[in-house]
Amino acid sequence: MSIMKSNHLTDEILQAFLLKELQDDTLDPHIAECSSCRAKLENYQYLVASLQKVEPEAFSFDVTTVVMHKIELYERQENTKKALVFWGILVVLIGSVVLISFPFLLPILSVFSSMTLFTNIFIVGTGLSVLIFLLSDIYKQYKIKEKILFEDNLQPIV
Amino acid sequence: MGNESNHLSDKVIVTNILNGNIQDFAVVVKNTEKLIAQIVRKMTANEDDQKDLVQEIYLKAYQNLSSFQYKSKLSTWIATIAYNTSVNYLKKKRIKLYDMDFLSENKYGEYETIEDKIYKKENAQFINNELNKLPHLFKTLISLYHLEELPIKEISEITNLPEGTIKSYLSRARKTLKDSINHHFKNEYYEK
Numbered sequence: 001m002s003i004m005k006s007n008h009l010t011d012e013i014l015q016a017f018l019l020k021e022l023q024d025d026t027l028d029p030h031i032a033e034c035s036s037c038r039a040k041l042e043n044y045q046y047l048v049a050s051l052q053k054v055e056p057e058a059f060s061f062d063v064t065t066v067v068m069h070k071i072e073l074y075e076r077q078e079n080t081k082k083a084l085v086f087w088g089i090l091v092v093l094i095g096s097v098v099l100i101s102f103p104f105l106l107p108i109l110s111v112f113s114s115m116t117l118f119t120n121i122f123i124v125g126t127g128l129s130v131l132i133f134l135l136s137d138i139y140k141q142y143k144i145k146e147k148i149l150f151e152d153n154l155q156p157i158v
Numbered sequence: 159m160g161n162e163s164n165h166l167s168d169k170v171i172v173t174n175i176l177n178g179n180i181q182d183f184a185v186v187v188k189n190t191e192k193l194i195a196q197i198v199r200k201m202t203a204n205e206d207d208q209k210d211l212v213q214e215i216y217l218k219a220y221q222n223l224s225s226f227q228y229k230s231k232l233s234t235w236i237a238t239i240a241y242n243t244s245v246n247y248l249k250k251k252r253i254k255l256y257d258m259d260f261l262s263e264n265k266y267g268e269y270e271t272i273e274d275k276i277y278k279k280e281n282a283q284f285i286n287n288e289l290n291k292l293p294h295l296f297k298t299l300i301s302l303y304h305l306e307e308l309p310i311k312e313i314s315e316i317t318n319l320p321e322g323t324i325k326s327y328l329s330r331a332r333k334t335l336k337d338s339i340n341h342h343f344k345n346e347y348y349e350k
Contacts, residue, residue, distance in 0.1 A: 051304040
């Protein structure tokens, strides 16, 4: 960048000098001697001082309310989407299991119908107990893993 | 030290939001809305568009919060989103971010011989009006540098422009402002 333009300091140099972005010992004497450059520098001083007096513009609406309304709406939509995906997958899975097991349903039912009521209750009860035990164990394991995962990394800091 | 404490508080807030405390995002909005106003309001004067832009900016920030890597301040990161979203808005509306003609010519020419006393008259409103006449990019840069007092490095991160380019644009914008003020007060002086 050329410092001098027809024996005067350029606007860029004067601004850099004013904003202390430039250190050059030769500038001070020139500004002291040259009335034109001094006048320009004073103009810039006035401009920078005036700019600092300008009130920063603010929005005419409540930003937090507007934004949080949008975020909450987005979260609701996301939760609805997630719920739809979850129930959709569940329905498809159950439907698939029913469809696949359909040919075996009658033979299975015939096994149950040939036994006494007490035996049937015993078999179904045992099956349900095992299922509940497995589900509770899966949930317990999930909680332990969640604790390990979040304890060091994403635990909320108050 | 200041940077570290900023980093820590950013981390606390981001972690809380990622853990499901949505209401903590309001703190982020409150902390950054002044800075975002300097960008959005300089890009459009239409209040409805400002509302849409602000919602879009903060929604993008919220959706991508998990990808925030603490390489910069959270406010700088959101300001970058604000700048890019606003620039895209201008592109969609086919509005120029800045005019190349503005860079190559001076509207008012040189008026350096005005009486200092007249020049130093108080007129913040006039300066504000002149500031708003600058191209969108220039008034945004002037606001971020002089009103928000952000360092050039941070403005460079927000706008993704090289520091040298920002300095050059700022210098050009200040020269235009200085010349328009000179022009205004010169006319006022001759009218008297």
